[in-house]
Amino acid sequence: MERTExxxxxxxxxxxxxxxxxxxxxxxxxxxxxxxxxxxxxxxVDLLDYDLFISLSQRPSxxxxxxxxxxxxxxxxxxxxxxxHLMDEIHWLIENRGYQFILCGSxxxxxxxxxxxxxxxxxxxxxxxxLVTEELMHFDLDKxxxxxxxxxxxxxxxxxxxxxxxxxxxxxxxxxxxxxxxNLPAFSKFLKSAAITNGMLLNYSNAARDAGVSVKxxxxxxxxxxxxxxxxxxxxxxxxxxxxxxxxxxxxFFDRGIVAxxxxxxxxxxxxxxxxxxxxxxILQECWAYRHYSRIEFPITFWRTASGAEVDLILGEADVAIxxxxxxxxxxxxxxxxxxxxxxxxxxxxxxxxxxxxRKISSTVTVLPWKTFCTMLWDGEIL
Numbered sequence: 001m002e003r004t005e006x007x008x009x010x011x012x013x014x015x016x017x018x019x020x021x022x023x024x025x026x027x028x029x030x031x032x033x034x035x036x037x038x039x040x041x042x043x044x045v046d047l048l049d050y051d052l053f054i055s056l057s058q059r060p061s062x063x064x065x066x067x068x069x070x071x072x073x074x075x076x077x078x079x080x081x082x083x084x085h086l087m088d089e090i091h092w093l094i095e096n097r098g099y100q101f102i103l104c105g106s107x108x109x110x111x112x113x114x115x116x117x118x119x120x121x122x123x124x125x126x127x128x129x130x131l132v133t134e135e136l137m138h139f140d141l142d143k144x145x146x147x148x149x150x151x152x153x154x155x156x157x158x159x160x161x162x163x164x165x166x167x168x169x170x171x172x173x174x175x176x177x178x179x180x181x182x183n184l185p186a187f188s189k190f191l192k193s194a195a196i197t198n199g200m201l202l203n204y205s206n207a208a209r210d211a212g213v214s215v216k217x218x219x220x221x222x223x224x225x226x227x228x229x230x231x232x233x234x235x236x237x238x239x240x241x242x243x244x245x246x247x248x249x250x251x252x253f254f255d256r257g258i259v260a261x262x263x264x265x266x267x268x269x270x271x272x273x274x275x276x277x278x279x280x281x282x283i284l285q286e287c288w289a290y291r292h293y294s295r296i297e298f299p300i301t302f303w304r305t306a307s308g309a310e311v312d313l314i315l316g317e318a319d320v321a322i323x324x325x326x327x328x329x330x331x332x333x334x335x336x337x338x339x340x341x342x343x344x345x346x347x348x349x350x351x352x353x354x355x356x357x358x359r360k361i362s363s364t365v366t367v368l369p370w371k372t373f374c375t376m377l378w379d380g381e382i383l
Contacts, residue, residue, distance in 0.1 A: 007135055009128070009135060010132065010134060010135060010289075011034060011126060011127075011128050011129075012038070013038055013039075013102060015100065017100065018100075019100070019122065019123065019124055020090075020094060020099075020100050020102065020119065020122060021102050021103070021123055021124045021125070022080075022103045022104075022108070023035065023102060023103070023105075023127070023128060024107075024126070024128070024229060025106065025127055025229065026130075026150075026228070026230060026255070027106050027166070027169070028152055029128045029150060029151070030128060030151050031104050032078055034128060035076050035078075035102060035104060039076055041072055041074070042075060042076045042102065043066075043072045043074070043075045043076070044075075044076050044078070045063070045066070045075060045076065045077045045078065046079070047080065047083060048078065048079055053082060056083050056086060057085070060085045060088065063089050063090070063093070067097075067099065073099055074101075074102070075100070075101050075102070076101075076102045076104065077090070077101060077103050077104065078104045078105075079104070079105055079106075080104060080105045081105040081107050081108065081109070082105075087119070090103070091119055091122075094122055101123070106228060107174065107227055107229065108227070109224075109227040109228065127229075127292050129285070129289040129293075130148065130149035130150050130151070130154075130254065130255050131149040131150075131151055131154060132149070132285070132289045132290075132378075133286060133371075133374040134378040139371075144256065144282060145256055145268055145275070145281075145282060146256075146257070146278075147159035147257050148163070148255040148256045148257020148258060149256070149285070150255055153166070153255075153257050154257075159257065160261070163257050163258065163260065164261055166258070166261070167258065170228075170230065171184065171187070171191075175187060175224070180228075181220075181221070181224065183213065183217075186211045186212055186217075187224075189210060189212065190207060190210070190213070190221045191262055192262050193206075193207045194207065194222070194225070194231070194253070194262075195253065195258070195262035195263050196263065198252060198253055198281065199250055199252055199277050199280060199281055200251075201246065201248045201250055202222070202233070202248055202249055202250065202251055204218045204219055222251065225251075229254060230254055230258070231251055231253045231254055232252060232254065232288075233249040233250065233252075234249060234250045234251075234252060234284065234300065234301065234302055235299075236248065236249060236301060236302055236304065237301040237302065237303040237314050239318075240305075241343070242343055243305045243306070243339075243343065244305065244306040245304065245305055245306065246304040246305070246306060250302065252281055252284060252285075254285075255285075256282060256285075260278075271327075276325070276326040278326075279354075279370075280324040280326075283313070283322070283324050283352055283373070284312075284313060286377060287300055288300060290378060298315060298316040298319070298383060299314075299315075299316065299317070300313060300314070301313075301314045302314065303340050305339070309335060309336045309339050309340075310336045311323055311336045311337060315382070316383055318340075318345065318346045318347070319346065319347050320346065320347065320349075320350070320382055320383055321340050321341065321346040321349045321350070322349075322350050322351075322352055323336060323337055323350070324351075324352050324353070325352070325353040325354075326354060327353055327355075328356070330351050330353045330355060334351070334362060334365045337351070337364070338364070341364050346364075348382070349365045349366070350365070350366050350373065350382075351367045351368070352368050352370055353367060353369065355367055355369055357369060358372055
């Protein structure tokens with residue numbers, strides 16, 4: 001089995017000397033391990049160290065004194081969001097002392113509210129995702145769909161307990177400790193409701209009824225999940241001239257294991273709708289991670305008409321249309337792909353599935369095994 005600390009991550013924090021960086025990512029995605037590997041000689045400031053946290057919270061200028069006693073001009077600050085007032089001091093040290101900072105955290109929410117903001121363009125933004133297929137020599141799809149791809153969970157001998165602890169820690173340390181909401185029981189109900197509808201069209205009214213709060217509060221709850229990087233929206237394609245389109249976004253948690261834990265799923269049976277939705281979630285996560293790591297900015301959307309025709313993923317400006325089917329025999333279910341191509345002239349159309357080998361089923365549609373799709377994606381051959 002691969003050891004977590006020896007996995008070669010795709011993300012590279014490569015910077016010119018006059019630039020700093022933010023590395024954002026949900027808890028336990030491996031940010032600290034990555035930065036220790038890539039910046040072994042940096043001065044390290046860990047705000048999980050309680051004494052240091054208290055000292056810098058009370059007197060941010062003491063950071064200057066700490067750094068002046070260190071030889072390195074490269075500084076990593078872990079969990080930077082815990083002391084927002086440090087941003088003024090960091091800004092000053094960049095401008096006046098030539099320090100390079102790598103600022104690491106799981107939420108920019110509190111920093112964005114600070115008057116110094118996010119350093120006004122002096123820091124590049126990077127993000128670390130859970131593991132992807134390209135980072136693992138032996139990828140276990142069914143494990144990934146149930147345990148998720150947070151490194152310590154994917155490799156755990158008891159991912160169910162680890163995931164349960166992860167969700168509890170998130171509620172305690174991100175939501176309660178940061179006072180993001182005063183109604184923790186309602187937020188906990190909302191989390192389960194969001195997991196039930198993971199990958200479906202957002203319905204704030206239903207979620208509000210389930211959690212016993214207002215629609216306005218539900219919108220705020222979803223914003224909290226996005227601000228703390230626990231989930232994001234997949235927005236719909238809106239460029240139709242012929243057909244009336246659904247314009248409601250879908251919401252996905254950042255990791256499938258979180259969904260499984262919130263729903264208390266101990267297994268996923270192939271052939272069920274739950275398995276199919278998990279498989280679609282996995283393919284989407286690969287695409288999101290590829291977009292960020294490749295540094296190729298392109299939209300990722302989905303297409304659905306009011307009459308029910310749908311394409312699961314559109315990459316780019318109609319460059320690639322993808323239908324995801326968790327089946328080993330997909331047949332010729334290509335209606336959505338053909339309708340989208342007819343209107344938008346997509347360059348490539350794929351059905352990504354569990355069939356054993358690629359095959360062409362029409363002049364515009366190719367069936368791809370999921371492993372082949374993932375390999376082609378990371379080799380830059382899809383987009």
